[in-house]
Amino acid sequence: MNCRENFPADLCLKCSICNAVCPVYAVENSFLGPKFVGPELARLSKSKSVQSTTVEYCSGCRQCELACPAGVKITSLAQDAKVLSVKAKGIPLRDRILGHNQWVSGMASRVAPLTNLALRSNVLRCIAEKVAGIKNRPFPVYHFPFRYRPMEIKEPKGKVAYFIGCYGRYIGTAVALSVVRVFETCGIKVVVPPQKCCGVPLLANGLVEEARKNAFYNIKVLSELIARGYEVVTSCPSCALSLRDEYMHHLNLPEASNVANKVYDAAEYLLKVDSETGLGVEFESGGKRYFYHQPCHAKALGIGLPAVELLGLLPGLKLEIREQKCCGQAGTYGFKKEKYPISQAIGRSLFMEVKESNVDGIITECGMCAMQLDHGTGKKTYHPLEIFNSALMVPHKK
Numbered sequence: 001m002n003c004r005e006n007f008p009a010d011l012c013l014k015c016s017i018c019n020a021v022c023p024v025y026a027v028e029n030s031f032l033g034p035k036f037v038g039p040e041l042a043r044l045s046k047s048k049s050v051q052s053t054t055v056e057y058c059s060g061c062r063q064c065e066l067a068c069p070a071g072v073k074i075t076s077l078a079q080d081a082k083v084l085s086v087k088a089k090g091i092p093l094r095d096r097i098l099g100h101n102q103w104v105s106g107m108a109s110r111v112a113p114l115t116n117l118a119l120r121s122n123v124l125r126c127i128a129e130k131v132a133g134i135k136n137r138p139f140p141v142y143h144f145p146f147r148y149r150p151m152e153i154k155e156p157k158g159k160v161a162y163f164i165g166c167y168g169r170y171i172g173t174a175v176a177l178s179v180v181r182v183f184e185t186c187g188i189k190v191v192v193p194p195q196k197c198c199g200v201p202l203l204a205n206g207l208v209e210e211a212r213k214n215a216f217y218n219i220k221v222l223s224e225l226i227a228r229g230y231e232v233v234t235s236c237p238s239c240a241l242s243l244r245d246e247y248m249h250h251l252n253l254p255e256a257s258n259v260a261n262k263v264y265d266a267a268e269y270l271l272k273v274d275s276e277t278g279l280g281v282e283f284e285s286g287g288k289r290y291f292y293h294q295p296c297h298a299k300a301l302g303i304g305l306p307a308v309e310l311l312g313l314l315p316g317l318k319l320e321i322r323e324q325k326c327c328g329q330a331g332t333y334g335f336k337k338e339k340y341p342i343s344q345a346i347g348r349s350l351f352m353e354v355k356e357s358n359v360d361g362i363i364t365e366c367g368m369c370a371m372q373l374d375h376g377t378g379k380k381t382y383h384p385l386e387i388f389n390s391a392l393m394v395p396h397k398k
Contacts, residue, residue: 012039018064038074059330086206099205102197167367178389295366329372
């Protein structure tokens with residue numbers, strides 16, 4: 001069964017609430033909105049092949065799905081339309097480069113100092129924009145690939161397989177180190193299994209078959225660990241969304257259900273352990289204020305605000321929490337020359353709120369959101385587990 005059969009376009013009530021919450025529709029007149037590129041286009045393509053260039057503007061944020069009263073998988077339908085468009089026009093080199101994030105980031109991180117030097121060159125960035133359509137804007141700072149030696153824990157409170165993702169492995173290595181240190185300090189056994197890109201960049205750029213191959217690999221590896229009593233944690237909302245939802249509902253892989261049921265956001269898992277046995281750690285008190293931004297894909301997980309709840313355990317820490325808005329980055333979206341102005345227009349009101357809030361920094365779970373917020377506000381952005389790790393002292397003495 002494909003996603004159209006599971007969540008048929010005919011369930012759409014044409015209420016247009018999806019258009020009302022779409023961040024792209026609000027700022028880009030050329031975009032016809034999620035109602036058209038999702039259920040409307042799906043209905044039309046039942047009778048004949050229909051292409052629409054407007055589908056390329058969909059950022060995949062999933063806010064339309066959260067709002068839909070009929071439960072239509074609008075983003076999946078839009079991705080189906082994007083596949084048809086790709087078949088008709090082909091995939092440009094720029095989108096192949098951005099889609100194959102694991103390969104590109106893997107190569108870049110192996111020579112991280114040289115990569116970062118090159119990416120700081122305005123001349124090279126101008127050439128990349130003119131030749132490939134990759135926007136001349138700040139790029140991620142790469143680090144040597146994350147390496148990890150597991151700690152021996154005799155009687156662990158839990159066993160987790162850390163799906164680190166491309167960002168944690170090659171860019172946000174400080175996030176990955178924080179996750180591992182926090183979990184092990186709290187008495188949780190951690191392994192970092194072999195893994196491939198979750199597939200979000202591939203799907204966003206129309207590379208569905210490559211995403212499916214990665215999904216098969218990840219499902220196989222994680223299923224074997226789950227059979228041995230492990231649960232899966234991620235520090236990236238997009239990775240979590242792929243493992244929990246995309247593999248089953250868009251890539252149509254029913255075998256992914258066993259993995260989906262065992263996937264946790266890192267903060268979500270720590271709260272689970274805290275409610276069952278207690279974390280058994282102490283914290284340093286601090287008086288800093290941070291602006292909390294919830295990524296769109298974290299909202300789409302439907303798990304509430306586990307990061308906020310977890311950080312509530314830290315004495316003295318204050319969070320500025322406002323209406324949660326899209327930052328506009330949407331993974332590779334904000335790196336594309338023609339979409340960069342849209343990306344910035346979407347994020348503008350959020351950037352202003354951060355600047356007006358007079359905070360010491362920003363907290364968000366998504367690495368790409370962090371990069372966008374750094375770029376748009378000039379404030380330093382942290383992952384929740386980085387803040388939690390910095391406040392960690394030592395386990396309680398029994």
